[in-house]
Amino acid sequence: MRIGNASNSEGRDHLSFLIAQAAGGEDAAFSELYALTHRKMRKTAYSVCARGADVEDILQDAYLKIWRNSPHFDPERSSPISWMSVIVRNTAIDAGRLKTLVTTDLDHAMQVAEPVRETYLEVRGVTD
Numbered sequence: 001m002r003i004g005n006a007s008n009s010e011g012r013d014h015l016s017f018l019i020a021q022a023a024g025g026e027d028a029a030f031s032e033l034y035a036l037t038h039r040k041m042r043k044t045a046y047s048v049c050a051r052g053a054d055v056e057d058i059l060q061d062a063y064l065k066i067w068r069n070s071p072h073f074d075p076e077r078s079s080p081i082s083w084m085s086v087i088v089r090n091t092a093i094d095a096g097r098l099k100t101l102v103t104t105d106l107d108h109a110m111q112v113a114e115p116v117r118e119t120y121l122e123v124r125g126v127t128d
Contacts, residue, residue, distance in 0.1 A: 015080035016073070023070035030067060038063075040081065041088045048092040055092075062091040 015036065021029030041062065045055045065087050073083055 012075070012079050012081075016075040019066075019070050019073045019080055022067060023073070030070075033066075034063060037081065037084060041084060044085045044088045045092045048089050048096075050096055053092070053095065058092050058095050059088070061095070062088040065091060 015033065018029045018033040018036075022033060038059070041059060042055060045058050045062070049055055049058065062084075066084055069087070073080070078086075
C-alpha cells in the first residue's frame with residue numbers, strides 16, 4: 001500500500017488500524033507501520049534538522065515515542081501521518097536544542113562557586 005495514492009481514505013484507515021494494533025502490543029503491526037511511513041518521516045526529519053544532524057537517531061527516538069504514545073492516538077482528531085509527523089518534527093527540534101545547550105565542566109563549576117560565597121561574606125562584613 002502506498003501512502004498518498006487514489007485511495008487516501010483507505011490508507012489513513014489502514015495506518016490508524018496499525019497504530020491501534022501497535023497500541024495493543026502487536027510488533028508486526030508496528031513493523032508494517034514503520035515500513036509504510038519511514039521514508040516520509042525521514043523527509044520530515046530532514047526538513048527540520050540542521051545540517052549534519054543524525055537523522056537516523058532522531059527517527060529511532062521518534063518511532064519509540066510513536067510506539068509509546070500509540071494508545072493516545074485519536075483518528076478523529078488527526079490523520080496518522082500528521083500525528084506521526086508532529087512527533088518526528090518535535091523530536092528533531094528537541095535534538096537540535098540538546099546540541100546547542102551550553103554545558104559547563106564540573107571542575108570549572110566548582111571553581112566558580114567558591115568566590116561567590118567569599119563575596120557574599122565580604123558584603124555582610126563577616127571575616128574568617
